Amino acid sequence: MKKILSILLLVMTTGIVGAKTHIPDSVMHRDGLYVDNMKVYNDSAIFQGVNLKLDLFNTLYYLGVSKAQFQSYEIALNLRLKQRYYPTLELGYAQGQLGAMSTEWHGQGGWASVGLDINGLRKHPESLNALLVGIRVGADIQEFDATNVKVHDSYWLQNQPVNFYNQFRADCWGEVVAGCQVHIYSGLMMGWYLRLKLLFTRKTADDKPYPYFIPGFGYRDNTQWGISYYIGWKF
Amino acid sequence: MKHALCYSIFILLCFTACRPDAACRSNMTVGLVAELKEIQYDITHQPHIISTWDSITVQGIGNDSILYNNSKNIKKICLPLRHDADSTAYTLIYKGQTDTLLIIHNSRQHFVSVECGCVYNHTVSDLQCTRHWVDSITVLSDNVERGGETNIRFYRENQ
Numbered sequence: 001m002k003k004i005l006s007i008l009l010l011v012m013t014t015g016i017v018g019a020k021t022h023i024p025d026s027v028m029h030r031d032g033l034y035v036d037n038m039k040v041y042n043d044s045a046i047f048q049g050v051n052l053k054l055d056l057f058n059t060l061y062y063l064g065v066s067k068a069q070f071q072s073y074e075i076a077l078n079l080r081l082k083q084r085y086y087p088t089l090e091l092g093y094a095q096g097q098l099g100a101m102s103t104e105w106h107g108q109g110g111w112a113s114v115g116l117d118i119n120g121l122r123k124h125p126e127s128l129n130a131l132l133v134g135i136r137v138g139a140d141i142q143e144f145d146a147t148n149v150k151v152h153d154s155y156w157l158q159n160q161p162v163n164f165y166n167q168f169r170a171d172c173w174g175e176v177v178a179g180c181q182v183h184i185y186s187g188l189m190m191g192w193y194l195r196l197k198l199l200f201t202r203k204t205a206d207d208k209p210y211p212y213f214i215p216g217f218g219y220r221d222n223t224q225w226g227i228s229y230y231i232g233w234k235f
Numbered sequence: 236m237k238h239a240l241c242y243s244i245f246i247l248l249c250f251t252a253c254r255p256d257a258a259c260r261s262n263m264t265v266g267l268v269a270e271l272k273e274i275q276y277d278i279t280h281q282p283h284i285i286s287t288w289d290s291i292t293v294q295g296i297g298n299d300s301i302l303y304n305n306s307k308n309i310k311k312i313c314l315p316l317r318h319d320a321d322s323t324a325y326t327l328i329y330k331g332q333t334d335t336l337l338i339i340h341n342s343r344q345h346f347v348s349v350e351c352g353c354v355y356n357h358t359v360s361d362l363q364c365t366r367h368w369v370d371s372i373t374v375l376s377d378n379v380e381r382g383g384e385t386n387i388r389f390y391r392e393n394q
Contacts, residue, residue, distance in 0.1 A: 098349065101352065103349045103352060146349060153354075155315040156298060158319050208346065210349075
């Protein structure tokens with residue numbers, strides 16, 4: 001029954017789009033109005049709302065797996081344009097500390113990424129569900145310390161460790177994302193993304209240390225996979 | 236739709252990004268790489284170029300440890316340079332003859348990774364060598380880096 005109604009609704013919407021020149025603009029509304037016992041939508045509205053989302057996965061993952069040595073927090077804002085395009089802004093903060101082979105690393109920083117998702121689902125005025133693919137460009141800036149860094153010299157044995165304090169570093173990366181979002185109840189949304197990240201800034205000055213962890217990107221490598229699981233609210 | 240979403244999340248949770256292990260697997264040796272070109276003549280006076288060290292002993296001056304001890308059939312030797320000084324000296328004993336090689340260089344710190352730590356790269360600015368078994372030296376590359384190319388070549392003509 002629900003499917004039949006959906007199909008009817010789509011058919012009706014299609015019909016209305018074709019005939020909307022007969023409907024005065026003043027009676028059209030995004031949420032639909034009944035005109036002559038027929039529900040009509042202003043499907044041509046460009047701006048159709050905003051989603052504010054909070055990433056739970058990375059926050060819980062890093063807290064759990066690294067035993068709180070790493071922490072990551074992220075919020076995302078995306079616009080809904082014509083039910084098809086979702087310009088997205090993601091902001092986050094991460095910090096971490098690690099001991100590896102006598103080196104102590106501690107860093108913290110924030111990141112932002114912007115991008116665009118495209119909804120692959122068929123447009124429906126009442127559906128907020130979306131199957132998304134998109135791209136992002138992200139950048140971070142962080143400050144970190146790498147202390148007690150071992151110096152390798154097996155012959156002359158000049159192995160006095162060195163320290164790098166207050167190192168500032170900015171990195172940039174690109175992402176290809178795929179995921180979905182579903183409407184749960186009222187304005188509540190949830191969804192996830194699978195992300196493939198490609199680091200653009202791979203080199204550093206000869207005497208500058210690399211960061212171990214890049215906020216928003218993950219552990220430093222040329223490519224990195226990532227997952228985001230969001231809950232959010234539509235406005 | 237919601238069931239599919241739950242399954243998808245569960246599967247994705249199984250593929251979470253792993254933290255790289257804290258082990259260094261990089262070659263961390265940095266040294267001036269030297270090779271030999273030795274011209275030997277056979278009984279018909281035809282020259283043959285030999286590129287392996289037949290027996291070489293190398294020791295850093297100021298270091299009790301012998302780097303190569305009468306080593307045979309070696310194509311290249313790697314001479315670590317000091318990073319607390321701007322020169323490093325080695326004694327090279329080849330076929331019973333001793334030469335001293337003095338390398339003048341600049342050192343600079345190079346961070347490899349958190350796991351691997353630091354090394355020092357160098358730039359060779361000058362070379363000085365006694366001429367007992369060494370006839371001449373050419374500098375092929377003045378950059379001494381981790382996993383780097385051959386830096387110098389010794390020439391010797393064995394009559």
